[in-house]
Amino acid sequence: xxxxxxxxxxxxxxxxxxxxxxxxxxxxxxxxxxxxxxxxxxxxxxxxxxxxxxxxxxxxxxxxxxxxxxxxxxxxxxxxxxxxxxxxxxxxxxxxxxxxxxxxxxxxxxxxx
Amino acid sequence: xxxxxxxxxxxxxxxxxxxxxxxxxxxxxxxxxxxxxxxxxxxxxxxxxxxxxxxxxxxxxxxxxxxxxxxxxxxxxxxxxxxxxxxxxxxxxxxxxxxxxxxxxxxxxxxxx
Numbered sequence: 001x002x003x004x005x006x007x008x009x010x011x012x013x014x015x016x017x018x019x020x021x022x023x024x025x026x027x028x029x030x031x032x033x034x035x036x037x038x039x040x041x042x043x044x045x046x047x048x049x050x051x052x053x054x055x056x057x058x059x060x061x062x063x064x065x066x067x068x069x070x071x072x073x074x075x076x077x078x079x080x081x082x083x084x085x086x087x088x089x090x091x092x093x094x095x096x097x098x099x100x101x102x103x104x105x106x107x108x109x110x111x112x113x
Numbered sequence: 114x115x116x117x118x119x120x121x122x123x124x125x126x127x128x129x130x131x132x133x134x135x136x137x138x139x140x141x142x143x144x145x146x147x148x149x150x151x152x153x154x155x156x157x158x159x160x161x162x163x164x165x166x167x168x169x170x171x172x173x174x175x176x177x178x179x180x181x182x183x184x185x186x187x188x189x190x191x192x193x194x195x196x197x198x199x200x201x202x203x204x205x206x207x208x209x210x211x212x213x214x215x216x217x218x219x220x221x222x223x224x225x226x
Binding site for chain 1: 119122154161172203205216218220
C-alpha cells in the first residue's frame with residue numbers, strides 16, 4: 001500500500017520569500033505523484049503532477065516540484081510567494097494505472113506581508 | 114475549469130435524518146470518487162466507481178452508500194445521520210486513462226446536530 005507523509009502541518013512565510021513544502025511517500029510499486037491546492041471553502045485544484053520523464057515538474061502559479069526516487073520525496077517549491085498563495089497544500093500518490101489517490105495530511109501555507 | 118458540481122455546499126441536519134449528497138460531472142468521466150475530509154486531516158477515500166453500475170468501498174469504512182445509475186451522477190446517501198458523520202465530503206472524477214488528474218468538486222460541508 002502507498003502512504004504519504006507531509007511533515008510540516010503549517011509553514012509561515014513572508015511575501016516574496018521562497019518556500020518549500022515537503023512530501024515523502026512510500027510504495028513498493030511505481031507511483032504517480034501529485035500536488036493539490038485547496039483554498040478556503042473550495043475543492044482541490046491540481047498544481048502539478050509527476051507521471052514519468054523529467055524529475056523536475058513545473059505547475060501552475062509558479063510552483064514546481066522535484067521527484068527524487070532515491071529519497072522517495074516530491075517536495076514542492078516556489079521561489080517567491082504571494083499573499084494569494086495562502087492555502088492548504090496536499091501531496092498525493094496513486095499507483096500507476098489507477099486513480100485511487102492517497103493523500104497526505106496537508107500543509108497550511110500562511111503568507112504574510 | 115472543472116465541470117464537477119456538488120450540492121448542497123453546506124448542510125446542517127438533525128440526528129436520524131436521511132440525507133443525499135449530490136455529485137454530477139459533465140466531462141463524461143468513467144471514474145468517480147467520494148472522499149471524506151476532517152479538519153486538519155488527510156482526505157480518505159470512502160467510495161469509488163469505475164463506471165455505471167460499478168461501486169466499491171474505499172479505504173476508510175463509511176456507513177454511507179452510493180449509486181451509479183448514470184455516468185454523470187454519483188450521489189452519496191446516509192440513511193440515518195449521526196454527529197460522527199459531521200465532515201466535509203469531496204467528490205472527484207477522472208477519465209478512463211489512469212495517468213490523468215482527478216477533478217474535484219467544491220465539497221459539501223455536513224454538520225449533524
